Amino acid sequence: xxxxxFNIVDAVIITILILVVAAVSLRAINISKANDSQKxxxxxxxxxxxxxxxxxxxxxxxxxxxxxxGKALYCGTVSSIKSEYVSQDVLYTDGTVKSHIxxxxxxxxxxxxxxxxxxxxxxxxxxxxxxxxxxxxxFYTRYFTFSGKVTNIEVK
Amino acid sequence: xxxNEKHKFxxxxxxxxxxxxCALAFSxxxxxxxxxxxxxxxxxxxxxxxxxxxxxxxxxxxxxxxxSGTNNAMIGKVSEVTVKPKTTFAFNYETDRFVAVxxxxxxxxxxxxxxxxxxxxxxxxxxxxxxxxxxxxxxxVPYFYSQAVITKVSPATDNTAEQGA
Numbered sequence: 001x002x003x004x005x006f007n008i009v010d011a012v013i014i015t016i017l018i019l020v021v022a023a024v025s026l027r028a029i030n031i032s033k034a035n036d037s038q039k040x041x042x043x044x045x046x047x048x049x050x051x052x053x054x055x056x057x058x059x060x061x062x063x064x065x066x067x068x069x070g071k072a073l074y075c076g077t078v079s080s081i082k083s084e085y086v087s088q089d090v091l092y093t094d095g096t097v098k099s100h101i102x103x104x105x106x107x108x109x110x111x112x113x114x115x116x117x118x119x120x121x122x123x124x125x126x127x128x129x130x131x132x133x134x135x136x137x138x139f140y141t142r143y144f145t146f147s148g149k150v151t152n153i154e155v156k
Numbered sequence: 157x158x159x160n161e162k163h164k165f166x167x168x169x170x171x172x173x174x175x176x177x178c179a180l181a182f183s184x185x186x187x188x189x190x191x192x193x194x195x196x197x198x199x200x201x202x203x204x205x206x207x208x209x210x211x212x213x214x215x216x217x218x219x220x221x222x223x224s225g226t227n228n229a230m231i232g233k234v235s236e237v238t239v240k241p242k243t244t245f246a247f248n249y250e251t252d253r254f255v256a257v258x259x260x261x262x263x264x265x266x267x268x269x270x271x272x273x274x275x276x277x278x279x280x281x282x283x284x285x286x287x288x289x290x291x292x293x294x295x296x297v298p299y300f301y302s303q304a305v306i307t308k309v310s311p312a313t314d315n316t317a318e319q320g321a
Contacts, residue, residue, distance in 0.1 A: 074278075102254045
């Protein structure tokens with residue numbers, strides 16, 4: 001009788017099996033979370049982008065489509081942009097500190113409109129990618145790449 | 157004497173076949189995606205090289221071909237060169253505000269580049285290099301290598317772009 005010894009091939013196959021089961025389970029959890037959401041709600045969410053150089057501050061415009069970097073998922077359309085120069089603290093010789101506007105960079109507040117499923121202080125883009133308030137996310141439009149923080153979600 | 161062993165089809169065979177099918181499907185998906193991304197258009201974009209010394213600023217000329225430092229692919233041709241003194245903002249205690257300060261020994265070089273781009277996932281892509289404002293890009297122009305930032309991109313107004321491939 002042949003003794004079947006446990007070898008490296010068996011170890012690789014078992015590892016693959018475990019990874020597949022883990023991936024399927026994670027996806028099932030995400031789908032379950034998506035199933036608990038309110039469907040197709042018109043929302044406006046705000047993305048705050050800090051320290052944008054004045055050279056390309058105007059590269060994002062109302063009407064631009066916003067997508068999620070990496071997954072290339074559509075995340076809505078820019079409905080408004082507010083721009084303000086950054087404030088920088090300055091130390092005076094008497095030890096006091098005052099805040100002053102530094103025009104080299106700007107902070108942007110970008111409002112994005114989207115119809116999405118919403119749940120638990122966040123919303124879904126694509127099938128089951130969840131964006132939460134407070135999360136730092138990498139986005140892009142056709143002309144501009146940016147990283148910003150989702151700071152607010154409002155139902156229209 | 158030889159043994160005739162009959163190979164029984166088992167779970168491991170199923171897993172291996174499944175893995176091969178997944179790998180094939182993934183490869184086909186990538187190939188089809190590349191074939192379908194042939195929607196090309198002429199674009200014009202501006203890249204900014206910062207902190208360039210006076211002597212190095214003269215290395216850039218209209219007509220220079222720009223190559224990506226990432227994958228050595230050509231990503232366009234220079235159509236305009238603008239050299240400006242580097243400007244920073246420093247706090248002026250006399251006027252009590254930040255004011256612009258020009259540096260006499262350091263320059264910002266803006267290269268306007270024409271290229272042919274494919275349209276992939278709502279992005280401009282030139283020879284596998286994403287062209288988008290606020291993106292850093294490694295570039296090589298004749299006699300010069302630098303990291304630059306893309307400050308602006310737009311569809312070109314005329315057909316002067318040279319094929320990037």
